[in-house]
Amino acid sequence: MDLFFFVLRQGVGAALLTVLLAAGVSCGRAATPPNVVLFVIDTMRADRLGAYGYEDASSPAIDALALESALFEHAYAPAPWTLPSTVSLLTSTHPCDHGVLLDGQKIDSALVPMAERFKAAGYATASFFANPYAGPMSGLDRGYDHSEGRRFTNGDAVGAWLDGKGDRSFFLYVHNVEPHHPYRGVRDRARLPHKHVNQVLDSYRALTRADWSAGLPLGTKDNTQIQQEVLARLEELGPVMSELYDVDVGVADRRMGSVIEALKSRGLWDDTVFVLVSDHGEEFGEHGGWQHDQSLYNELLRVPLLIHLPRGEHGGRRLEGAVSLLDVLPTLADILDRPELARGASGASLLPMLEGESAASEARVIGIRANRKKFYRPWKLLRGDLNVAVLSGPWKAIWNAEPDTIELYDLASDAEEQVNLAAAEPERAEALGRIARDGGRGCTPAGGEARERETEIDEATLERLRSLGYAD
Ligand SMILES: [Zn+2]
Numbered sequence: 496m497d498l499f500f501f502v503l504r505q506g507v508g509a510a511l512l513t514v515l516l517a518a519g520v521s522c523g524r525a526a527t528p529p530n531v532v533l534f535v536i537d538t539m540r541a542d543r544l545g546a547y548g549y550e551d552a553s554s555p556a557i558d559a560l561a562l563e564s565a566l567f568e569h570a571y572a573p574a575p576w577t578l579p580s581t582v583s584l585l586t587s588t589h590p591c592d593h594g595v596l597l598d599g600q601k602i603d604s605a606l607v608p609m610a611e612r613f614k615a616a617g618y619a620t621a622s623f624f625a626n627p628y629a630g631p632m633s634g635l636d637r638g639y640d641h642s643e644g645r646r647f648t649n650g651d652a653v654g655a656w657l658d659g660k661g662d663r664s665f666f667l668y669v670h671n672v673e674p675h676h677p678y679r680g681v682r683d684r685a686r687l688p689h690k691h692v693n694q695v696l697d698s699y700r701a702l703t704r705a706d707w708s709a710g711l712p713l714g715t716k717d718n719t720q721i722q723q724e725v726l727a728r729l730e731e732l733g734p735v736m737s738e739l740y741d742v743d744v745g746v747a748d749r750r751m752g753s754v755i756e757a758l759k760s761r762g763l764w765d766d767t768v769f770v771l772v773s774d775h776g777e778e779f780g781e782h783g784g785w786q787h788d789q790s791l792y793n794e795l796l797r798v799p800l801l802i803h804l805p806r807g808e809h810g811g812r813r814l815e816g817a818v819s820l821l822d823v824l825p826t827l828a829d830i831l832d833r834p835e836l837a838r839g840a841s842g843a844s845l846l847p848m849l850e851g852e853s854a855a856s857e858a859r860v861i862g863i864r865a866n867r868k869k870f871y872r873p874w875k876l877l878r879g880d881l882n883v884a885v886l887s888g889p890w891k892a893i894w895n896a897e898p899d900t901i902e903l904y905d906l907a908s909d910a911e912e913q914v915n916l917a918a919a920e921p922e923r924a925e926a927l928g929r930i931a932r933d934g935g936r937g938c939t940p941a942g943g944e945a946r947e948r949e950t951e952i953d954e955a956t957l958e959r960l961r962s963l964g965y966a967d
Pocket of ligand 1: 537538576578626774775
């Protein structure tokens with residue numbers, strides 16, 4: 496009798512499968528799978544968006560999107576600058592594992608970027624990128640039917656591609672650079688002296704990278720004293736710079752909004768998974784530095800992550816657990832019910848969280864900095880060139896490899912990471928430090944090595960330095 500029912504069930508199952516396949520449905524998958532848009536706003540701090548509680552927000556489109564999306568309150572970029580972070584996002588691998596840490600390095604041929612996976616799954620694929628690190632320079636142009644470097648991308652550019660791509664489902668990657676400096680969006684030029692601010696920022700950037708630019712081991716020409724003068728000027732300009740940043744967030748917001756409009760006007764929005772992320776944040780002197788790539792504090796690692804599902808499913812949910820950009824690829828694979836898309840991924844699917852399960856609570860490596868470019872003696876001594884951040888509930892530890900120190904912060908009471916509790920909580924610090932040390936395997940503090948590529952500081956930068964009196 497049991498056997499009879501088994502055969503009957505198998506028979507019914509097979510018949511049902513045949514019907515489903517005939518109807519174009521397999522394993523719960525729709526005949527036309529949803530489209531995927533991965534939209535990166537470079538240098539976008541989470542806490543500068545209205546959706547994340549910022550009061551002076553210039554982000555109406557992002558805030559409106561958040562109301563229809565799942566919003567991750569604590570999403571972390573795996574690295575504090577574009578190249579390693581974007582490679583991590585698009586391959587779901589930690590920076591020390593993919594090893595793309597320096598200009599000119601490309602992703603290993605064995606590593607399969609997201610677009611190649613979607614292309615193999617039958618998707619039409621396109622990339623519009625304004626940051627060269629997200630294009631051929633790093634090998635991240637692999638897998639696209641159409642890959643185009645652009646100053647910026649809005650709904651017009653995306654719409655033109657959508658109109659010509661045919662009927663297949665698509666994977667679209669857009670990477671815009673505003674609000675990365677130089678601040679271009681400002682119109683109120685009398686009140687906000689953007690040219691002056693950009694000039695000082697350019698000088699700062701060039702000074703921090705002077706040895707690297709000259710092909711010398713970091714620290715060869717120590718310009719710490721000049722950097723200290725520029726740091727003092729940046730401190731004075733901080734409030735203006737912060738306003739300029741917000742203006743450019745508004746520019747980024749309008750462009751993202753126009754891409755959503757392009758999808759809506761073509762009737763594609765309800766069949767699209769739209770993911771908004773950033774590759775890292777930006778620091779405004781909170782821990783002494785400016786721009787990015789000089790530490791692993793949350794002004795650099797905490798980024799927005801919004802996931803808009805077809806027809807707004809799970810929209811409006813705000814999720815507390817700490818997540819990583821490494822999780823984006825496995826999440827997409829899970830949403831689409833295509834596990835093969837996430838083969839070899841180091842991240843974890845966030846779909847269970849979207850569906851109400853609580854986040855995994857074990858300690859996790861959430862950020863790695865393997866500096867190869869920047870030198871400022873006080874920070875070299877304090878932090879060195881290899882840092883690994885670990886999160887465990889409200890606790891965040893940062894291991895600084897060369898001085899072999901551990902910093903420990905309680906984000907619940909000290910979100911700004913101002914009070915290092917490592918001495919007060921030595922056992923906790925050491926336990927998280929062990930995980931961080933393990934997470935840093937594969938990376939070496941190579942700040943002392945000369946870089947491979949030969950590029951001098953360009954003439955325009957030198958001219959700006961001379962005009963400020965900083966060049967020899
Ligand atoms: Zn970036």
